Amino acid sequence: MVDATENDKPVLYSYWRSSCSWRVRIALNLKEIPYDIKAVSLIKGGGEQHCNEYREVNPMEQVPSLCIDGHTLVESLSIMHYLEETRPQRPLMPQNCLKRAKVREICEVISSGIQPLQNLIVLIYVGGEKKKEWSQHWITRGFRAVEKLLSTTAGKYCVGDEITLADCCLVPQVFNARRFHVDLRPFPIILRIDRELENHPAFRAAHPSSQPDCPPEIAK
Numbered sequence: 001m002v003d004a005t006e007n008d009k010p011v012l013y014s015y016w017r018s019s020c021s022w023r024v025r026i027a028l029n030l031k032e033i034p035y036d037i038k039a040v041s042l043i044k045g046g047g048e049q050h051c052n053e054y055r056e057v058n059p060m061e062q063v064p065s066l067c068i069d070g071h072t073l074v075e076s077l078s079i080m081h082y083l084e085e086t087r088p089q090r091p092l093m094p095q096n097c098l099k100r101a102k103v104r105e106i107c108e109v110i111s112s113g114i115q116p117l118q119n120l121i122v123l124i125y126v127g128g129e130k131k132k133e134w135s136q137h138w139i140t141r142g143f144r145a146v147e148k149l150l151s152t153t154a155g156k157y158c159v160g161d162e163i164t165l166a167d168c169c170l171v172p173q174v175f176n177a178r179r180f181h182v183d184l185r186p187f188p189i190i191l192r193i194d195r196e197l198e199n200h201p202a203f204r205a206a207h208p209s210s211q212p213d214c215p216p217e218i219a220k
């Protein structure tokens with residue numbers, strides 16, 4: 001593994017199907033920050049994220065990690081807030097304090113209340129037959145809350161009519177919901193926002209099927 005901090009261009013340690021890597025890819029794309037991808041396979045050999053070298057990069061042994069400005073940052077939301085604070089172009093947080101709180105609420109419900117319950121390490125622990133029902137249960141429970149929150153915050157996107165960090169979190173979580181065959185019909189606002197963003201260039205370029213480590217049989 002090369003020392004990514006030596007590179008001038010930010011380097012994102014990413015896995016094509018990781019929803020947390022995907023959030024950060026969207027934010028980087030929206031802000032038009034050029035970056036290189038260093039693919040970390042969460043599958044190969046039991047997971048490259050567990051190798052000694054990568055543990056030095058990210059002690060949680062998860063993706064993403066971002067090497068930027070001579071530093072290594074971990075945790076997708078923390079990375080996205082750093083990008084927002086250091087690269088104010090194309091803001092991904094509203095100006096208004098209440099709207100900022102609403103963006104953080106939606107990010108938090110998804111990044112703490114849904115995704116960690118259905119990520120790879122948890123599903124491995126839950127084991128074989130229970131995986132699908134488990135994921136469906138936690139995603140559905142969380143989406144009920146997201147849909148309710150969106151009913152008072154959404155305009156064209158999650159909070160008002162500008163794309164925010166909440167949208168960066170929502171779209172990858174909808175992908176995971178589909179992957180686990182969650183019935184999305186009870187969530188019309190979530191579905192509408194997902195449709196609104198599916199063809200946005202920054203979201204398309206960040207999509208798992210557009211990633212260099214996406215298996216060729218799945219890549220578009």
Ligand SMILES: O=C(O)/C=C\C(=O)CC(=O)CC(=O)O
Pocket residue numbers: 017018019020042043115118119120121176
């Ligand atoms: O491709 C795979 O099968 C393995 C890993 C993932 O799905 C990524 C996750 O752990 C889920 C997530 O990011 O939400």
